Amino acid sequence: MPTVTFLPSYRKITVDAGSTVLDAIQRAQIQMNVVCGGQGKCGKCVVFIKNGSVEFDREKFGRFFTAEELAQGACLACEAVIGDDLHVLIPESSLIQQQKILMESLGIETVFSPSVWKYYVELSPPTLEDPSPDLTRLVWGIQKQGGPLAEKMYAPLDVLRWMPRVLRDSGWRVTATLALVPGGFRIIDLEKGDTRSEIYGVAIDLGTTTVVAYIRSLADGRIVGIASNYNRQISCGEDILSRVNYARKNGLPKLQALAAESINLAITTAANGAGIDREDIYEVVVAGNTIMTHILLGIDPAYMIEEPYVPVVRRYLTTAAPRLGIEVAQDASVFIFPAVSDFIGGDIIADVLASGMGEKDEISLLVDIGTNFEVVLGNREWMFSCAGAAGPALEGGEVLFGMRANPGAIERISIDPITLEPEFQTINSVKPVGICGSGLIDLLADLLRACVVDRTGRINTGIIHPRVRQGDHFPEYVIAWKTETGNNKDIVITENDIKNLIMSKASILAACITLMKQAGITRNELSAIYFSGAFGNYINKENAIMIGLIPEVAIDHIRNIGNGAVEGANMALINRKKRKTLDEIAKNIAYIELNAEPSFMDEYTGSSFLPHTDLALFPRVEKMLDECRLKKIPVGVP
Amino acid sequence: MSENSPDSSGKIGYVVLGATKAEGGTRTVSFRLGGESDLPFIGMNTGQGSIPLVAFEICDDPEYWSPIVTSYTGDLSNDAREWAGVAEKQYGADIIRLYLTSTKRRGFDNFSSITTVMEEVLSGTGLPLVVEGSNEPAIDSDVFQRCGEAGEGERLLLGTAEAGRYRSVAAAALAYHHSVLAQSPIDINLAKQLNILLREIGVKADHIMIDPYTGTLGYGFEYSYSVMERIRSAALKGDTDLAMPMITSATDSLSVKEVREADPAALEDIAVEWEFYAALSSAIAGSSVVCVRHPKTVPLLKSAFRELWAGKMPGEA
Amino acid sequence: MALKALDIYKLLPKKNCKECGDPTCLTFAMKLASGKGDLEKCPYLDPGAKNILGASTRPPIQLVKIGVGERRFAVGEEFVLFRHEKTFYHPPGIMFEVSDLWSGKEIEAVTRRVGSEHYVRVGTDLTFSGVAIRNESGDPDQFAEAVGVVEATGTHVPEVLMAHDPAVQEAGLKKCGNFRPLIYSATIDSYKPLCALAKKFGSPLVVSAKDLLSLGELTKLCNAEGINDLLLDLSFPSLREYIPAATEVRQKSILRSAPELGYPVFLDTTRYPMQDAALILGIDKYAGVIVTRALSPASSVAALTLRQNIYTDPQKPIQMNPGIYPVGNPGKESPVLLTVNFSLTYFTVQGYLESSRVPCYMFIVDTEGLSVLTAVAAGKLNEALVRDSIKKFDLEHLVSHRRLIIPGYASPLSGKIEEETGWKVLVGPRDAAEIGDYLAKEWKS
């Protein structure tokens, strides 16, 4: 069996001949960027073969590399087949890096009303005169402390098993943990002494890419710890479809385990940070998209991606943590958000909950952007929703120098309309290596303002300027010269990148407009637009409107709710009454299948323009663009 | 309520094709198209609009032309000057549409020949001209420059501008005061987008004609028909970015299977009917100029339009 | 125009009781708005709301059936002014004219032609609709005889009996009255006896008058006689009047502002010098029944194709038959381009391929008429389909290479197709217009 040695770490691993380098990397538990799930399409899994050789189709994949890189042995890990011993250099840029994740809280007030409590009781030991059983003694004690009625409480077998010991060892001074369950209260834990302050719950956003955990004290509701990490399923494919495909090929148990592992990791990090014991976490609330929750529950999601797209469960669910492999208190339960449809999952219900739009009379629009996007329109009485694939462009995929919000990503940029010189800011203020979603939106808006691109996103090659040039395949604009970058390459945006970006934004805008038309609502009737999703908070609102990512409304009507999923989960964690409304919300939201909507394609072509073909929908943008154009000499006149 | 009830505010703008001596050109007629504020063939007796016109299509290199036409015309099609004259005098066309098919040859670079062809056709006919320039983006700029220059003062309609390729043709049109034929692939949004793009580089609305692209009968005609109706309705509802007159040409009429594979004895009839049905329906859907390639289709369309038209005729005040 | 889902929702009981079979009132409202729901399914709807909703879903134009049996057709029941607003449902019947002055042979020949002539286009059989028997002799017996000749062919095609004299009509109806022929036509002078005949034989009736106003009056009179299956004769003296009149009828009836005009339109093209032009007008603009002289072979195909075009559902794309279509004269080394069976995609790509002058094969797979973009999104275009289609159409023997060009929008599938088929996949351009360029630059056999 060939041995692969990874540089620079010199980690070694043996694999079967015929495996790919990516297989080896994953077996070695190195977290590699595999955006396309190892299909040879994203070009992100770059490695350099230093010693030995692999089978790799240089002709087919040559487009991902410069000649110089090829000469240094560059190849795609997922496409390189191992025959013999190897040394493989994994460049930093191919590794998954710590992502900047939104953790600010919404600051919405909600009633504190948890569903687990601790009661400290001091009992009198049994005597011949008072021979009542341990349990009776305990529940009566709890009732006397202001707890629920004694007959409403019961204890599961495992608690009964250790009850006599704990009572006697503690000298009859114990803390019992009670959980509200249908029909009564369950004693889920019994500890020696007074541990009333050690009661915690955790709210989880189980995203396709990241997992976020908030630990809160259930004694007073305050946040004690926050942590986040990548969803470890990424090693089985970047997007949701590749996960489902992976599950189909008997991969469901592995995906389930990885989901639990990712959650455990986030919980542990947060718990360690706060100096608390995971055993003191008595409740877990999880909001995630429908596929993620199916996988976490170990339910086959395959039928959801085929017509007629049916999920297996749609109501909210409660189950015991150990059954899902979530490592918290033994008897803790896991509450899982309900879903509307295959595409509108618990994460979106959580968004709606967090935004409060379901409690208002005014109409609002909620847009959750990731690789997939979801849109909800409505108010207290009614809600419409739809979902679609935005394509990865807004997350930096399908864009030559696109990247996630990692260090070195250009996150803000502006272009001087006269000199065409850019000014930008990168994450962690290091030399730029690429550009992330919020930067791309800024960039496109300013290229339009500066008339470098027309409204279809085509670059005006008639402009004579060193930054506007014909690239290898497409015209391009140079954002940063190789001397100023962190990867020794000119960072550019090509006409093709822009096309992909416009396709992404067009699907989102078209979805918004389709819903509004279905409901017969004009943009003037929108009281608010809520942005949710990982990068919502970093978007420049003005520029988002400028390029027509969302309908034009007054800037102060746009609210970022940040990570709405985790906010919603938090609310449900500390206020159990909110949980009841979740099924209501889920029921109230009517789902509109965009593919079945004949007008959607029309809206899409209409939206594939900057900002939109119907300029009357964007009056403010039009005024601004007119002003910009006045400053320029008309182009095209000889 | 109907989406497009005619009680609407919009009006199709005017575009002038051709320039007579008095107007600074050498054409014997010029046409002012547009002006309708109602659906096609409806507002005509209130003085709106003008009767649809028939353009006959010729080319400067018949190798790229349908054999159905070239076998009918014989040698005539080898001489664009003559052909244009015959189209005017014998076929009775209102407009000549010249395709510079010679530019299709691989590696074409004989740009001075374009000037020659243009001069010949302009001398061969007194009718207004539509000129279709190059098929290759790389030579667009040279070709349109020549066309525009040779036709200076004649108020040509220069084609074809598309969303990805409009700058050269617009530049030539702006420089020599011609109009632009704006073609988009059977989609109202794309048609509108192109008009916006043209406007933003300085082409005025009264110098644009919309070509919504016409799939011929049985081959996407239903889409073209509806897009034309939609464009017209939108214009009548006040969308000024779509309120330009339309020009259509079901170019594929002579090459579709029904025609190509017809029994030789019936081939000509079928070709003519195929063009006639598509062209008349296009006019009904709102096209101001319909283009055809078979000489026998021209008089048919002309008399059909006369039979349907109750408004003023070109030239009438 | 139909109400929006939200407007309908506001009229519903909002009980969310599921009894209509929908999870919520809102989803039920969405169904109603798209014309798919049945109002009756909600038991709690109050009568007022039911009235409003019912009125907006009742067809504004009367449905009229002509003929019986297999060749029977129906016209009317249209909802929109333009096909893109929804669709046109009932294509006009094209009826070939015969005269009772003709010999029996001549009448028989035309009838038989209508009975058997058909063209197959994109999987549909296109036929003419029936025969119009015109009384020119003025003689009831001769008319009855002509009707008899038509009947005797046994073709069972629907008929129009064109005789203004009630006595002549009756003679004709006696021969074929059981078969719901269309009676042409009642005027202000003859409507009473003709309505009586229409009633007796259960036939639909055309009404003729000098303008729309008088037509409307006449339909009301006929209604009073108990006749509701009516057609409006818009064959005014000049063809110029047709489009304005037909458009006005359609507009007013769908707006329900003139219910007396809510009937299908009848057009006799034989009275105009340019019959083809009149026929085109009738097809494009709202006619329900069109009478023409028997068409030349060339006009026949064109007319039937136009009718098919105008009456296809704009929301349901026409499909091509999947298979391999050569462009130019391709050989073993020629490129193979995969695309979908949405007819417009096919025709667009084919057009650009032809102009590229590179001989090649178009490899059309069955995506149920979805365009590339939607087929990829909906999972209809997938690697298994490509694999099966390669087998089915024997692509492996057609060409000696193993390279497949797929549309740019299908690029996400390239890897999977390669894996599944073993063919090398080349990703073509997204825009069909760039295909010529692409082939010139990228294809080296």
Ligand code: SF4
């Ligand atoms: S039956 Fe009526 S009230 Fe009940 S859910 Fe359906 S629409 Fe609503």
Ligand code: FES
């Ligand atoms: S190219 Fe290897 S993972 Fe995408």
